[in-house]
Amino acid sequence: MAGQRTILHADMDAFYASVEQRDRPELRGRPVVVGGAPEARGVVAAASYEARAFGVRSALPMSRALRLCPEAVRVSPRFDRYGEVSRQVMAVFRSMTPLIEPLSLDEAFLDITMQTTAHGGAEAAARRLKAEVRRVTALNVSIGGGANKTVAKIASDAGKPDGLLIVAAGAERAFLAPLPIRALSGIGPKAEALLTAAGIRTIGELAEADAGQLERMFGSRGVQLREMARGIDQRPVEPVQERKSISAETTFAHDVVDGSDLRQELRRLADEAARRLRERRMRARTIVLKLRYSNFRTITRRATRAQPTDERDVIAGEAERLLDVVVEPGDRFRLIGVTCGHLSGLEASGQLSLWAPGDARATPAGDAKL
Ligand SMILES: [Mg+2]
Known part of the structure; x- marks a missing residue:
């Protein structure tokens, strides 16, 4: 079919836990839980598959995880190490296509439309990628x-x-139809509860839902969700040239829930990024929101604008909109950041990192910078 794309989503298995098991052979085959100590009210950042068999999951309180699986070995997270492995993994992805969009340390979209034929099809390309990641990282x-x-x-x-x-x-819709709605990345617990109350439990049911009803529930996002449920999604894979970016981020002394403090900090970071853009007489076309949850999961989400901007209100508005899309009730955050990328103007070179005053902890290298 003309215009047919081939997109891959590559996601390392139990990433932090797998790195620990790789680096420490004595942990292999054993239940491993990465996260803070139970005495410090730590949470599970990652669990090996052996630990998952006991019901241990990311974001569980560590005390609970160790009750579920008393023989588990708890390991404190080593973000520098994960960042190092992440850079190797992303380099493997980039060796196949320049069109890669990292979503977190261990996860990325790749657009291999142009490479598929040369590799003998999407499956052969994916197989080669898996083999190469395994050769380079043993993961x-x-x-x-x-x-x-x-x-x-x-x-x-x-x-x-x-x-x-x-x-x-052509098989997209049939593949999605039987799956529960929560499998769609746009649907968190809040949206799931709303849809379930409306009798919509599977992606197939969402695909058939009334557009007006979805719009009343979710605004303009409602129709987009239904399109996704029908296997239709035109969003491009958006590589970010992070070497040409300006970032501002804050690590909180205590985890913060969504609310006026978080929003105020986001606007302050947008203000700081905008000021630095103007100082350098540059404008940004992408706004990237970075969030680290209390369980150490770190995500980035980006918005791309038709017109580059250096305006604080525009940058803050885009970042807040991205926050609105991902935030769920009860989410707790330990870090928030705003990156302005795809810069145009004078001297758009060099990563300019702006640490917030009082920021005590360096972010893992290669995190949002990938
Ligand atoms: Mg993963």
């Missing part, structure tokens, strides 16, 4: 693929661990 990556981001992401989840699942062109 497993799960890969899903298909015509767009929605399908690729769900396919990588469906295949875990050590998965490889390519959804054939």
Whole structure:
């Protein structure tokens, strides 16, 4: 089909825990839980598959995790190490295509539309990528693929661990239909509860739902969700040239929930980024929001504008909109950051990192910078 894309979603399996098991052979085959100490009210940042068999999951309080699985070995997170491995993994991805969009340390979208034929098809390309990640890092990556981001992401989840699942062109809707709505990346607990109350439990049911009803529930996002449920998603894979970016971020002394403090800090960071852009007579076309949750999961989400900007209100508005999309009730954050990328203007070179005053802890290198 003309215009058919091939998108892969690659996601390392139990990333932090797998790195620990790789680096410490005595941990292999044992339940490993990465996270803070239970005495310090730590939470689980990652659990090995052996620990998951006991019901241990990310974001559980560590005390609870150790009750579920008393023989688990707890390991404190080593973000420098994970950042190092992350850079190796992203370099492997980039060796296949320059069109990679990292979503976190261990997860990225790749647009391999132009490379598929040379590799003998999407599945062969994905297989090669898995083998190369394994050769370089000795770790497993799960890969899903298909015509767009929605399908690729769900396919990588469906295949875990050590998965490889390519959804054939034309089969998107049938693949998605039987899955629960929460499998869609735009649907968190809040949206899931609303949809379930409306009798919509599967992606297939969402695909058939009334547009007006969805719009009343979710605004303009409602129709986009239904399109995704139908296997339609035009969003491009957006590589960020992080070497040409300006970042401002804050690590909080205590975890912060969504509310006026978080929003105020976000606007302050936007203000700081805008000021530095103007100082350098540059404008940004992408605004990236970075969030680190209390369980150490770190995500980035980006918005791309048609017109580059150096205006504080525009940058803050985009960042807040991204926050609105990802935040769920009860989420707690230990870090928030704003990066302005795709700069145009004078001397758009060099990563300019702006640490917030009083920021005690360096962020893992290569995190949002990938
Ligand atoms: Mg992962």
